Amino acid sequence: MTTTEAPAPPDVRLPAAAAAARTRHTLFRVLATLARSIAIFVPVFLVATFVTFALRSLSGLSPARIQLGEEATPEAVARVEAQWGLDRPFLVQYADWFGGVLHGQLGTSWTNGADISTLIGLGLGVSLSVATFALLIGVVAGFALGTLAALRRTTWVDRTITGFVTVISVMPAFVVGIVLVAVFAVGLHLLPSAGYVPEEQGFGPWLAHITLPAIALSFDVVADVARQLRTSLIAAYRENYVTGAVVRGLSPRRIFFGHVLRNGLGPALATLGLKFPALVGASVVTEWIFGLQGFGRFANDSAQAGDVPAVQGVLVVSIVLVVAFNLIVNLVLARVTPASQRGV
Numbered sequence: 001m002t003t004t005e006a007p008a009p010p011d012v013r014l015p016a017a018a019a020a021a022r023t024r025h026t027l028f029r030v031l032a033t034l035a036r037s038i039a040i041f042v043p044v045f046l047v048a049t050f051v052t053f054a055l056r057s058l059s060g061l062s063p064a065r066i067q068l069g070e071e072a073t074p075e076a077v078a079r080v081e082a083q084w085g086l087d088r089p090f091l092v093q094y095a096d097w098f099g100g101v102l103h104g105q106l107g108t109s110w111t112n113g114a115d116i117s118t119l120i121g122l123g124l125g126v127s128l129s130v131a132t133f134a135l136l137i138g139v140v141a142g143f144a145l146g147t148l149a150a151l152r153r154t155t156w157v158d159r160t161i162t163g164f165v166t167v168i169s170v171m172p173a174f175v176v177g178i179v180l181v182a183v184f185a186v187g188l189h190l191l192p193s194a195g196y197v198p199e200e201q202g203f204g205p206w207l208a209h210i211t212l213p214a215i216a217l218s219f220d221v222v223a224d225v226a227r228q229l230r231t232s233l234i235a236a237y238r239e240n241y242v243t244g245a246v247v248r249g250l251s252p253r254r255i256f257f258g259h260v261l262r263n264g265l266g267p268a269l270a271t272l273g274l275k276f277p278a279l280v281g282a283s284v285v286t287e288w289i290f291g292l293q294g295f296g297r298f299a300n301d302s303a304q305a306g307d308v309p310a311v312q313g314v315l316v317v318s319i320v321l322v323v324a325f326n327l328i329v330n331l332v333l334a335r336v337t338p339a340s341q342r343g344v
Contacts, residue, residue, distance in 0.1 A: 037327045045319060049101060052315045053094050056308045062086070063110040084110075097312075106313035111305050116313040124317065126196050126279070127295035129206070131279035138221025139272070144328045145222065146229030146268065151256075153234055161226065167225035168275040175291040177216040184212060194291030194342060202203035208238070217283055221275050228271050232264035239263070266333060277321040 064080035081087055085096070097107060106116040150163040185193035189233035191212055197205040236242065237260055245255045295314070302310035 019269040089178040105307040122299040134217035137218040142225025146226040150233035229268040236264040
């Protein structure tokens with residue numbers, strides 16, 4: 001009598017091992033991207049801060065001229081500059097200033113003697129609120145328009161969206177802001193026309209005060225994201241892997257989300273790397289229109305007053321914002337897009 005052996009049960013450890021290997025690979029890729037970004041950030045930050053600090057010597061400005069006026073005697077100028085430590089060697093001044101930057105201390109204002117870190121922090125909170133909301137509006141609207149245009153390419157929908165984003169891309173933010181105030185604040189009385197309310201005083205009032213300036217700033221983001229996404233999605237549809245997916249009988253939805261969108265996200269996400277810092281730093285006109293004491297307005301006022309330490313602080317914060325947000329974008333790209341996973 002012969003006996004047949006029962007078939008061996010499938011090894012359930014294989015899927016778990018494969019999942020663990022994928023997790024380790026993803027973690028390694030993210031850590032490698034982080035290490036590369038930090039390796040680039042450190043020398044860039046050192047060079048940028050050195051050049052930023054050297055601006056004071058190149059500008060020829062002095063706190064004595066601001067405090068005493070242009071008619072001050074050389075002795076009075078020398079006395080005031082000695083009080084500010086400007087009579088010391090340049091490298092000694094830079095070392096002290098850079099040490100303060102590493103501890104979050106950006107110096108003291110020449111015009112009013114206030115702590116620059118505190119002044120920038122107050123303005124930066126306003127600008128970050130508006131810029132973050134503007135970026136959110138731009139990403140949502142831009143992705144929706146770009147995706148719709150790509151899915152309906154060469155149709156009237158595509159042509160309409162392309163024309164719309166072209167128009168809004170050339171509309172200055174201050175013109176959009178004035179129109180928004182005239183329509184929604186003055187005409188319809190739906191939203192406040194100016195001012196800012198911190199989030200601690202209520203989410204509703206805070207959101208109401210940042211909505212109009214955020215919409216005014218978001219038009220450029222909407223246009224850039226929509227155009228980049230449309231172009232990259234259409235290019236992805238022409239790739240061989242999409243043709244292969246169609247031949248295998250995959251559904252259009254699965255092809256789009258599993259292949260086209262993941263491979264087409266890269267350029268649109270890379271665009272955001274420069275958009276967010278630009279929204280924070282270049283919003284001075286919008287802040288004037290809506291009566292906001294933000295980061296951009298502080299930078300403009302400091303430059304007009306010749307307050308060199310404040311301008312230096314603004315530049316340092318701008319550098320940190322650019323590098324930090326680009327680092328976030330690179331990490332997202334390393335996690336999301338297949339091209340970055342292959343090291344392309």
